[in-house]
Amino acid sequence: MELLDGKSVKKQILEELKEKITKLDRKPGLVVIQVGEDPASKVYVGQKEKMSNELGYKYEHIKLNEKVEEKEVLDIINKLNNDDTIDGILVQMPLPKHLDSKKIQNTIDKNKDVDGLCDINAGKLSHNVDTLVPCTPKGVMDILKHYNIEVEGANVVIVGRSDLVGKPLASLMINNNATVTICHSKTKNLESFTKNADILIAAVGKKGIITSNMVKDNAVVIDVGINRVDGKLYGDVDFEGVKDKVSYITPVPGGVGQMTVAELGKNVLKAYNMNEKEKILKK
Numbered sequence: 001m002e003l004l005d006g007k008s009v010k011k012q013i014l015e016e017l018k019e020k021i022t023k024l025d026r027k028p029g030l031v032v033i034q035v036g037e038d039p040a041s042k043v044y045v046g047q048k049e050k051m052s053n054e055l056g057y058k059y060e061h062i063k064l065n066e067k068v069e070e071k072e073v074l075d076i077i078n079k080l081n082n083d084d085t086i087d088g089i090l091v092q093m094p095l096p097k098h099l100d101s102k103k104i105q106n107t108i109d110k111n112k113d114v115d116g117l118c119d120i121n122a123g124k125l126s127h128n129v130d131t132l133v134p135c136t137p138k139g140v141m142d143i144l145k146h147y148n149i150e151v152e153g154a155n156v157v158i159v160g161r162s163d164l165v166g167k168p169l170a171s172l173m174i175n176n177n178a179t180v181t182i183c184h185s186k187t188k189n190l191e192s193f194t195k196n197a198d199i200l201i202a203a204v205g206k207k208g209i210i211t212s213n214m215v216k217d218n219a220v221v222i223d224v225g226i227n228r229v230d231g232k233l234y235g236d237v238d239f240e241g242v243k244d245k246v247s248y249i250t251p252v253p254g255g256v257g258q259m260t261v262a263e264l265g266k267n268v269l270k271a272y273n274m275n276e277k278e279k280i281l282k283k
């Protein structure tokens with residue numbers, strides 16, 4: 001078994017990005033909007049800030065009270081949409097229930113949507129048109145590429161169908177010529193699907209749901225899940241039970257989570273290039 005080391009791949013991606021960023025006339029700008037005090041969000045926002053500082057991005061963290069009115073969030077986004085020094089706008093999920101996440105995501109200018117979650121960008125991805133793509137699924141594709149793991153023709157099984165991970169990952173896999181099966185909470189006999197996977201991706205949010213008997217010998221296993229139990233992080237895969245029968249596996253932590261941060265760095269630069277191009281066209 002070989003570990004797919006997200007930490008070292010992230011380091012390499014950030015080094016490559018730094019080189020490109022130092023050559024730019026203006027610092028790319030990223031704004032992260034956080035609503036409320038969700039402890040996991042606090043950790044994720046902190047990682048984004050660290051990455052932005054490392055890359056020399058202009059970074060702003062807007063922290064809003066958990067009772068904030070939706071109009072205030074939308075007004076802030078609209079202002080940022082019109083700010084030429086800001087290239088990426090990210091609203092940290094999950095949001096409190098009184099806020100309409102979809103509406104908020106769709107208010108972000110599509111060229112500043114560095115989370116790739118607005119309907120236009122999701123549609124473009126599904127139509128295989130180049131666009132800003134959600135960071136976690138892009139991170140899964142890039143870690144596979146880094147280790148030269150062939151996706152074309154592979155039997156890929158994704159457990160989880162969220163707009164954030166499962167669905168965009170399915171599109172990326174299809175666009176790269178994999179044969180894709182998506183499983184979810186209503187799937188009957190999950191094991192009968194997962195056992196056929198050359199590449200098995202777990203994006204469920206349930207500690208250890210993928211056990212050894214569900215995994216084919218020599219499969220590649222990508223564990224997207226992040227589950228906090230008693231202050232410790234666990235994936236969706238029973239790592240100890242599975243590790244000796246697979247060819248490659250991502251650890252948790254140190255796997256896909258690291259890639260997610262690196263992909264955000266890439267998306268901000270991509271958004272910068274898109275926004276600069278648009279400015280020239282407008283002149």
Ligand code: NAP
Nearest residue numbers: 136160161162165184185203204205224225226256257260
């Ligand atoms: P989500 O929106 O809650 O989606 C979970 C998916 O799992 C749903 O499609 C759900 O099915 C499915 N599911 C639930 N129970 C199942 C079961 N027993 N059998 C099969 N499928 C089941 O979660 P998410 O946002 O996609 O995140 C998934 C996990 O990845 C979480 O642990 C999250 O923390 C983690 N995550 C990690 C990163 C990272 O950077 N590593 C980034 C994002 C998310 P239904 O659709 O039928 O409900």
